[in-house]
Amino acid sequence: MGKPKVFIDGAEGTTGLQIHSRLNERNDIEIVSIPPEKRKDAQVRSHFINSADVAILCLPDEAAREAVSFVTNPDVKILDASSAHRVASGWVYGFPELEEKRREEIKNAKRVSNPGCYPTGFLACMRPLVAAGIIPKDFPATINAISGYSGGGRKLMEEYQNVSGEQVNDYAYGIYGLTFGHKHVKEMHQHSGLQSPPLFVPAVGNFEKGMLVQIPLPFHSLQNKPSGELIQKTLEEYYQNEKYVYVAPINDNSYLRKGKFLDTQAANNTNLVQIFVFANDETKEALLVARLDNLGKGASGAAVQNLNIMLGLDEDLGLS
Ligand SMILES: NC(=O)C1=CN([C@@H]2O[C@H](COP(=O)(O)OP(=O)(O)OC[C@H]3O[C@@H](n4cnc5c(N)ncnc54)[C@H](OP(=O)(O)O)[C@@H]3O)[C@@H](O)[C@H]2O)C=CC1
Numbered sequence: 397m398g399k400p401k402v403f404i405d406g407a408e409g410t411t412g413l414q415i416h417s418r419l420n421e422r423n424d425i426e427i428v429s430i431p432p433e434k435r436k437d438a439q440v441r442s443h444f445i446n447s448a449d450v451a452i453l454c455l456p457d458e459a460a461r462e463a464v465s466f467v468t469n470p471d472v473k474i475l476d477a478s479s480a481h482r483v484a485s486g487w488v489y490g491f492p493e494l495e496e497k498r499r500e501e502i503k504n505a506k507r508v509s510n511p512g513c514y515p516t517g518f519l520a521c522m523r524p525l526v527a528a529g530i531i532p533k534d535f536p537a538t539i540n541a542i543s544g545y546s547g548g549g550r551k552l553m554e555e556y557q558n559v560s561g562e563q564v565n566d567y568a569y570g571i572y573g574l575t576f577g578h579k580h581v582k583e584m585h586q587h588s589g590l591q592s593p594p595l596f597v598p599a600v601g602n603f604e605k606g607m608l609v610q611i612p613l614p615f616h617s618l619q620n621k622p623s624g625e626l627i628q629k630t631l632e633e634y635y636q637n638e639k640y641v642y643v644a645p646i647n648d649n650s651y652l653r654k655g656k657f658l659d660t661q662a663a664n665n666t667n668l669v670q671i672f673v674f675a676n677d678e679t680k681e682a683l684l685v686a687r688l689d690n691l692g693k694g695a696s697g698a699a700v701q702n703l704n705i706m707l708g709l710d711e712d713l714g715l716s
């Protein structure tokens with residue numbers, strides 16, 4: 397049998413380029429590339445998709461749905477990096493660490509949806525705690541998060557990269573999603589085990605990549621008041637055998653710059669999601685924070701990990 401063929405639809409976009417550069421050096425797979433002038437030609441894309449073992453979609457949602465409609469070859473596997481199929485039936489949600497059977501499901505699936513960047517941080521923290529009954533299913537979760545501008549794809553990157561002079565201050569930090577219903581909320585709801593969708597307030601900063609996802613836990617309003625240690629230990633045990641989800645010791649100052657500041661970009665260029673638990677048992681407050689590279693475990697790293705699993709290869713190939 398020859399090397400598995402991988403086609404990246406949208407290879408010239410932000411996520412596509414990163415996946416390509418992670419796969420480019422590998423000699424265990426063959427990357428099949430569409431001629432640049434044909435990259436939006438439906439017929440040519442369809443041909444490439446149907447001749448691949450795995451087609452990775454790095455496209456806007458609508459173009460991703462269109463790409464799936466092109467599939468006629470029953471053997472083709474699709475890995476969709478867009479948000480088009482993250483809550484769709486018939487698709488496996490490609491977060492291998494989220495539950496025990498997930499790797500096997502990804503391996504056997506014909507359709508895998510790569511998780512969103514913010515949901516990766518939120519779900520990594522929330523799902524194990526809801527599953528363990530430490531956070532009740534009816535908990536009204538809220539999320540404040542900050543992302544680098546590459547999260548918005550090529551257009552937002554160009555906008556930020558052209559900012560100069562006095563505008564730099566305006567672009568430093570801005571919250572958005574203020575009409576609610578951000579495209580990630582359904583995904584965060586469905587895969588968390590929570591009864592209601594979380595209230596999500598994202599922000600974007602004037603830096604390329606890196607992300608913090610913060611989940612406040614005001615336990616004084618709850619009947620059961622778990623200790624910070626129970627929260628941290630539950631997460632630590634849940635991910636004890638995982639290479640790409642790291643749970644820091646509780647209230648660990650060593651991750652804080654000058655003992656105070658949790659920086660956004662320290663997980664960049666890795667496939668890691670780092671989880672921090674800050675807690676005060678006297679005031680009954682805790683804060684969960686996930687830090688990741690939105691283009692790493694939030695997109696291209698996760699995609700390469702899923703691709704490896706889908707092809708039955710060593711999961712760590714091409715990852716750091
Ligand atoms: N950036 C991030 O942090 C993350 C992004 N994602 C997801 O990945 C997907 C891609 O995002 P991103 O890479 O950031 O976006 P980009 O805008 O950077 O890239 C999208 C690419 O798709 C191309 N494209 C658009 N329409 C078509 C079409 N009909 N046929 C073929 N190619 C097309 C675009 O070309 P052109 O520019 O010429 O229109 C562009 O090259 C999105 O669905 C996003 O949600 C997932 C996780 C994180």
Ligand SMILES: CC(=O)N[C@@H](CCC(=O)OP(=O)(O)O)C(=O)O
Pocket residue numbers: 477478479511512513514543544545546547548549552580598599600694
């Ligand atoms: C800063 C920024 O604009 N971020 C994007 C989220 C990233 C994205 O669209 O990609 P995924 O959905 O695949 O994670 C947004 O809020 O729409």
